[in-house]
Amino acid sequence: ITIYLNLKVLNFCMQEKIRHDDLRIDRMLKEKYLEELQGAISIATSAWEVDKYVASLAKKFCEKFFYKDFKFLNSGTEALAFILWLLEQENQGKEIEVIIPAVEYYSILSSFYPFKNIKPRLCDVNSDDLTIDTEKLRGMITENTKAVIATHIFGNSCRMNELEKIKEEHGLILIEDVCRALGNKFNDKYLGNFGDFAFFSFSNSKLMSCF
DSSP states (O other): OHHHHHHHHHHHHHHHTOOTTOTTHHHHHHHHHHHHHHHHHHHHTOHHHHHHHHHHHHHHHHHHHTOSOOOOOSOHHHHHHHHHHHHHHHTTTOOEEEEEESSOOHHHHHTTTTOTTEEEEEEOBOTTTOOBOHHHHHHHOOTTEEEEEEEOBTTBOOOHHHHHHHHHHHTOEEEEEOTTOTTOEETTEETTSSSSEEEOOOSTTSSSOOO
């Protein structure tokens, strides 16, 4: 809902040739989009309507980006925590390692906190685009390494062709962090379609925000 209304605001400002922080904008938007705003409020206050809206939005994401499935949780952090929980269940409580890039959002590390048997290891990044350095990644893999998080950062995609080779060679789970690269592609394929899992976020520091 918020994304939709934000786009309406931007479009309205462009059409009317006014700044988005103009004091007249609230009155002008209310006059032009009152009915749509009332509809948005109705959806937001009805759990049944929200469920239908979320299901519809998930379907549209799959159609747009060619994802096999898409589920909405309360945050990207929660999505990664769920993936880590699945890893923990798969490995039956054994101590395992997940390699993550050294340049990463703090919540990625905080997602590991509840899982005492999953150890995050930091891998250096490429200096030109800040994505994970695949050569250094190869040197970090041990028998306890079970997964790698490929973070596409600031719109830059990881070297997915190299990461896919590493995944196959070592039997790893590949997790894509697409929080800051939604809609970007690698070799004409949308990010989020390369790994076993992918997670997204719409918080205020992302390319598409609900804040």
